[in-house]
Amino acid sequence: MLAGDEGLTEAAKDLNHDDSWTVAGRTFKSRLIIGTGKYRDYAQNAAAAEAAGVEIVTVAVRRVNLSDPSQPRLTDYVDPKRYTYLPNTAGCFTAEDALRTLRLAREAGGWSLVKLEVLSDQKTLYPDMIETLEATKVLVKEGFDVMVYCTDDPVFARRLEDAGACAIMPLGAPIGSGLGIQNPVNIRLIVEAARVPVLVDAGVGTASEAAIAMELGCDGVLMNTAIAEAKDPIRMARAMKHAVLAGRDAYLAGRMGRKRYADPSSPLAGLI
Amino acid sequence: MIIYLNGEEHQIEAGTSLTTLVSGLVADPRGVAIERNRIIVMKSQWDQTILADGDQLEFVQFVGGG
Numbered sequence: 001m002l003a004g005d006e007g008l009t010e011a012a013k014d015l016n017h018d019d020s021w022t023v024a025g026r027t028f029k030s031r032l033i034i035g036t037g038k039y040r041d042y043a044q045n046a047a048a049a050e051a052a053g054v055e056i057v058t059v060a061v062r063r064v065n066l067s068d069p070s071q072p073r074l075t076d077y078v079d080p081k082r083y084t085y086l087p088n089t090a091g092c093f094t095a096e097d098a099l100r101t102l103r104l105a106r107e108a109g110g111w112s113l114v115k116l117e118v119l120s121d122q123k124t125l126y127p128d129m130i131e132t133l134e135a136t137k138v139l140v141k142e143g144f145d146v147m148v149y150c151t152d153d154p155v156f157a158r159r160l161e162d163a164g165a166c167a168i169m170p171l172g173a174p175i176g177s178g179l180g181i182q183n184p185v186n187i188r189l190i191v192e193a194a195r196v197p198v199l200v201d202a203g204v205g206t207a208s209e210a211a212i213a214m215e216l217g218c219d220g221v222l223m224n225t226a227i228a229e230a231k232d233p234i235r236m237a238r239a240m241k242h243a244v245l246a247g248r249d250a251y252l253a254g255r256m257g258r259k260r261y262a263d264p265s266s267p268l269a270g271l272i
Numbered sequence: 273m274i275i276y277l278n279g280e281e282h283q284i285e286a287g288t289s290l291t292t293l294v295s296g297l298v299a300d301p302r303g304v305a306i307e308r309n310r311i312i313v314m315k316s317q318w319d320q321t322i323l324a325d326g327d328q329l330e331f332v333q334f335v336g337g338g
Contacts, residue, residue: 035336035337036335037338038336038338058337060335060336060338061333061335062333062337063278063331066278069297080334085334090337100307103312104330108303109303109334224338225338
């Protein structure tokens, strides 16, 4: 029995138990992953991670600031012992750059779970799937566990999975756009076909959109800007936590059928 | 002699090891990864890596990002 189970019916206890997901042999309870960019400072970032209840945060690999060693360091605020750091290749436009970045990330962190993204151009930041697929193959061969940012193309998603990706991460909309899930049909097709976790990565702008991703059956959602650029990032972080939980529960519960006309909720018999 | 560190020219004594260079520049080298002429030098190799004139070094670490 879990803490908080006292006095609950069996059905309610079931709901209280974890609904975890596993990627590359690592199990997580939270289905929300947040980035660590664009926040006012690392302290705000840490507070958002706390409010969002996340266990994984994405991080970037960049040059050490040697001219000003007093600059705050991410690790002093977002504790790598508490949070799983997921190194990301944001800003890489070729497979070669992404490989170089992730090899350095593995040396810096000492772990092999990484997120690959290879972008095509600055204006759309749309994934370059040819480069992404090539980089995935090399990384898998080198022993990395690769979560892959990709287009919402079900064919490429399958190709990535065949290449050994440990998670498929289609965009909901362009990075930082906040446009929401633009192609729910494709996301659903990817979810139905995948044998590895599927997480919507990028495009979510507000809580309802995170819930939609989860209602489509995704295993999780990754976001950065939606929280970091909210007027109150901490509150939005909490909203996203609730949205992901609500969306997941709604997916598991199974929504009602859509009808063309009304169907009264109160009995018609006994009307006065 | 001159090396290039994170893209900037840097003057060092001949015979300087990577460990010596790091300790003079980085207070806490945990979480720092180093590339020398595009090849990663693992932490266990820093001691025995003696820098050469014209070496291109990259010191990187995790920072906030999406």
